[in-house]
Amino acid sequence: MRSSLAVGIVSAFLAGNAGMAAAQDFPSRPITIVYPFAAGGPGDIIARVIAEPMRTALGQPVIVETMPGANGNIGAGRIARAEPNGSTLLLGTTSTHVLNGALYPLQHDVIKDFEPIALVADSPLIVVARKTMPANDLKELVAWLKANGDKASQGYAGNGSPGHMTSLLFQSVTGTKVQFVPYRGTAAAMQDLVAGQIDVMFTSPIVALPPARSGHIKAYAVTSPRRLSSAPEIPTADEAGLPGFATSSWFALFAPKGTPRDIVVKLNNAVSGALMDPLVRARFAELGLEMFPREQQTPEALAAFQKAEIDKWWPIVKAAGIKVE
Secondary structure (H helix, E strand, O other), rough: OOOHHHHHHHHHHHHHHHHHHHHHOOOOOOOEEEEOOOOOOOHHHHHHHHHHHHHHOOOOOOOEEEEOOOOHHHHHHHHOOOOOOOOOEEEEEEEEHHHHHHHHOOOOOOOOOOOEEEEEEEOOEEEEEEEOOOOOHHHHHHHHHEEEEEEEEEOOOOOHHHHHHHHHHHHHHHHOEEEEEEEEOOOHHHHHHHOOOOOOEEEOHHHHHHHHHOOOOEEEEEOOOOOOOOOOOOHHHHOOOOOOOOEEEEEEEEEEOOOHHHHHHHHHHHHHHHHHHHHHHHHHHHHHEEEEOOOHHHHHHHHHHHHHHHHHHHHHHHHHHHOOO
């Protein structure tokens, strides 16, 4: 009995020392940030913007890898099962870490299988339509959708995506209907909107602003309480005729559960430092992204924020009866 107890104590001691050594040596190899959606999407761009200043802070290459599939569940599941050594991270979203938990029968837990690192960015959505849409403002778009509900089409990046959920809320508020057209990513959906193959989208400023500025699509409203500093010409939904209508999509960095605390702290410091970089801040503003205050960039703040989002959205998803097998 004493021998077994001694072996157990020694094993635990050695394991603890190994974990401390790994944390002290971190990072000793390149770090990969997985964005679990298609290349060219909002999170792909966000991850690449912060990768360079993180590389400088950590002294190792920071590689961004896209892994689309099942509304982010394939990539998220991979990180949930990854070695908790800080070398493989996930840029999670409202979809992967809130909505999918209520929509899909997951093989991982959106809370228990991840270690929060930091909130990175918050993005409102923009209501956009094909260039040839007859409507010239949001009120006229609502009228057109009401008159053409049997044929109006909307592109989106999968059930439970921010564009999908925002559209459901929009339809409930306005009494409109659309035919949903799913895509593997928002970039592909935007290509079809520019080509006039679909009618409307609810998508991030990162995806919407370039074609809107070049006149290839129409932008009607932004779903935030304030106008974007990067696109002050686009009114808020409230100003355009939908009082109180506001939604957004957030992005945050997560590690596999069990990642040592010292490694989480080092990664959090690297992210926070990147978000203080003037070039990053300027690029985010240009893309229509909002930054969270410094006090909300801690792992603890991300955990509390995620729980609050789950408490907000899960009842809405369940009440709508949305389920994806």
